[in-house]
Amino acid sequence: SLVKTVFTTVGAEKNGQPQAHLAEIRVKMVPQSERKISDTDLAREMKLVLQKRIAGAKITTATSGLLGDVDDDPIQYFVMGNSMDSVLFAANRLLESMSAVKGVMDAKTSIEAGNPEISIIPDRNKMASLGIMLGTLGLELYNAFNGNTDAKFRDGNNEYDINIRLDRFDRRSSADVENFAVINASGNPVKLKQFAKVESTESPTQLERRNRAPSVTVSCQVAGRPSGDVGTDMEQVIADLNFPESISIDYGGDLENQDEGFGSLGMAILISLLLVYLIMVLLYNSYVYPFVVLFSIPLAIIGAFWAMALTMESLNIFTILGLLMLIGLVAQNAILVVDFTNQIKSTGMELKAALMEATRKRFRPIIMTALSMVIGMLPVALAQGAGSAWKNGLAWVIIGGLLSSMFLTLIVVPLVYYLMDRVIIRLGWNKKKNIEIKENSEIL
Numbered sequence: 001s002l003v004k005t006v007f008t009t010v011g012a013e014k015n016g017q018p019q020a021h022l023a024e025i026r027v028k029m030v031p032q033s034e035r036k037i038s039d040t041d042l043a044r045e046m047k048l049v050l051q052k053r054i055a056g057a058k059i060t061t062a063t064s065g066l067l068g069d070v071d072d073d074p075i076q077y078f079v080m081g082n083s084m085d086s087v088l089f090a091a092n093r094l095l096e097s098m099s100a101v102k103g104v105m106d107a108k109t110s111i112e113a114g115n116p117e118i119s120i121i122p123d124r125n126k127m128a129s130l131g132i133m134l135g136t137l138g139l140e141l142y143n144a145f146n147g148n149t150d151a152k153f154r155d156g157n158n159e160y161d162i163n164i165r166l167d168r169f170d171r172r173s174s175a176d177v178e179n180f181a182v183i184n185a186s187g188n189p190v191k192l193k194q195f196a197k198v199e200s201t202e203s204p205t206q207l208e209r210r211n212r213a214p215s216v217t218v219s220c221q222v223a224g225r226p227s228g229d230v231g232t233d234m235e236q237v238i239a240d241l242n243f244p245e246s247i248s249i250d251y252g253g254d255l256e257n258q259d260e261g262f263g264s265l266g267m268a269i270l271i272s273l274l275l276v277y278l279i280m281v282l283l284y285n286s287y288v289y290p291f292v293v294l295f296s297i298p299l300a301i302i303g304a305f306w307a308m309a310l311t312m313e314s315l316n317i318f319t320i321l322g323l324l325m326l327i328g329l330v331a332q333n334a335i336l337v338v339d340f341t342n343q344i345k346s347t348g349m350e351l352k353a354a355l356m357e358a359t360r361k362r363f364r365p366i367i368m369t370a371l372s373m374v375i376g377m378l379p380v381a382l383a384q385g386a387g388s389a390w391k392n393g394l395a396w397v398i399i400g401g402l403l404s405s406m407f408l409t410l411i412v413v414p415l416v417y418y419l420m421d422r423v424i425i426r427l428g429w430n431k432k433k434n435i436e437i438k439e440n441s442e443i444l
Contacts, residue, residue, distance in 0.1 A: 002035050002042060004028045032384070039063055044105070044223060060106045061221065073219035074227045075104070075234065076253035082246050084214045090247045091216040097237045098218060103225030110208060110217035118174050119201045126195035131185035137196075140182055145171055174198050210250070219253065226314040227254040258316070265320045272327050273297070280335075288420055289338055295416045296334035296409045300326045303404020304397040311381075313393040322397030329373065329398070330405035334413045336362045341417060351421055355414040363410060370406035374399050 005028040012024035027046075029039055043061035050059050062073070079094060081087040091109050099107045122137065147165035154160075170176050178198045181189035192198065208215040222230050231251070238249060251259075273294065280290035304323060313319060337358050344354040381395035 002029055002037060004030050040223060060108065073106075074222050074254040075230055076217060076219040076251065076255070077234070077238075078210050078215050078217055078250045078252060080210055080213045080215045080248045080250070082213070086244075086246065087214045087216050090241075090243055091218050093241055094218050094238070094249075097241060098220055098234065101230060101233050101237060103222050103230045103233075105221040105223045107218070107220035110219070117201055118177055119199045120177070120192070120196050121199065122196040130190050130195055132182055132190060132195065133185070137182055141180070144180060145177075174200055217252075226316075228258060228314065228316075231255045231258075261317045262320065265317070265324065269320075269324055269327065272324060276327060276331055284338075284342075288424060289342070289417075292338050292413060292417045292420055293331055293334040296330050296405055296413055297327055299408040299412060300330040300401035300405040302408070303400040303402070305400070306404065307396045307400025308393065310400075311392070311396045313396055316393065318390055319393040319397045322394040323401070325394075325398060326401040326405075330401060330409070332369065333366045333405055333409040336366055337409065337413050338417060341414075351418060355418060359410055359414055366406060366410065370402045374402050 007026040007028075009024040009026075011018045011020055012022040013019070027042075029035065029042065040063065043063070047059050047061050050057065075098075077094060077098075079087055079091045081090065088111065091111075095107055095109055098104055120141070122134065124134075127134065127137070143164070144166045147163040149161040149163050151162040151164065152159050153162050165171075166176075178191070178193035180192045182192060184190050208217065231254075243249070277290050277294060280293055281287055284290060301323065304319075304326060307313075308315070308319060337355075340362055341354050341358040344357055345351065349357070377395045377399050380391050381399055383392065
């Protein structure tokens with residue numbers, strides 16, 4: 001069996017209020033080690049089965065978070081505008097286009113079909129001529145159709161409300177509302193249809209506002225594709241819809257979280273690169289040779305993306321953390337080659353011979369350090385327990401980056417070192433250094 005427990009709630013809550021037409025089924029699956037199907041696959045299969053067996057039912061699925069609550073939809077768009085009618089029209093267009101995007105499942109809007117209601121549109125000029133105040137009209141309509149409970153009935157120690165309103169026979173249709181008599185200032189009855197227009201309309205099930213503007217949320221679940229890929233397709237869909245300037249769209253859910261997370265992590269990567277460069281400037285007493293070491297980082301990124309492609313991992317917060325860790329891990333391979341080359345050059349050996357000798361003697365330490373870290377990350381990369389999917393991507397990024405850097409550093413870094421050294425000689429920067437050393441020796 002795949003399911004451990006099932007808990008059903010009839011009259012589930014929505015927006016903090018119980019709804020009689022909603023039901024919620026919470027399914028707890030057996031541990032991941034005892035099943036071969038994921039929670040999203042089971043939810044998708046159960047949705048198809050229930051849709052076939054329960055005619056007319058609208059079924060949506062969602063996964064539970066760490067605290068047991070239901071996670072929000074990963075794809076969310078907030079449609080805002082000047083009026084609710086224009087926002088609803090734009091939201092429905094976006095919903096139709098979203099449903100056609102590959103990977104989108106259970107697309108919906110936060111405002112469902114409206115509730116039927118009767119709207120009364122009074123004519124202020126006619127009301128003034130007939131001697132009817134707007135406040136009086138509202139109070140009489142409220143008492144007639146909703147009732148007045150100011151009067152009480154006392155039975156011993158118990159007290160009951162007495163609700164005074166029109167009989168059910170007199171409040172069944174819009175015609176009853178049109179013929180409702182309102183007493184004017186002169187005490188004469190005036191029918192509502194003489195000074196107001198009565199229409200049958202629909203009202204939204206709820207009212208949303210975002211940035212003090214009417215808003216509707218269009219959201220969906222994602223199946224078979226990363227949220228980022230679906231978001232990229234949705235950007236093109238929104239651009240093709242050509243909404244007027246009065247309609248603005250903001251994104252939320254995973255797209256908003258990824259944008260914030262990627263931005264902060266991208267800044268962290270830039271700062272780490274700068275700090276690595278500055279610390280090597282201090283150690284090498286040169287602004288050029290640290291660039292040679294930094295060339296090992298792109299070599300690691302090649303292997304990281306290669307490993308992500310082979311393992312079908314997406315670029316997310318955890319894989320970006322792996323890239324951040326690679327900056328410090330792979331730089332040591334280039335440091336071993338560059339530092340040993342500088343030591344051999346100081347003894348008077350020619351540049352090409354020094355590079356070949358440094359590569360030969362540092363080959364074994366580089367292989368040993370890289371393989372030891374790769375083997376240490378394998379348990380994390382191959383883990384299959386609950387929650388392991390969050391850590392697998394980070395481990396594969398580190399493994400791929402270390403393997404590519406281990407081999408490519410021994411080829412590319414000596415070549416870059418040689419080119420940098422030729423540039424230094426051509427620009428004459430080495431002569432300035434020799435003059436400074438000679439002057440210092442003369443002073444001594």
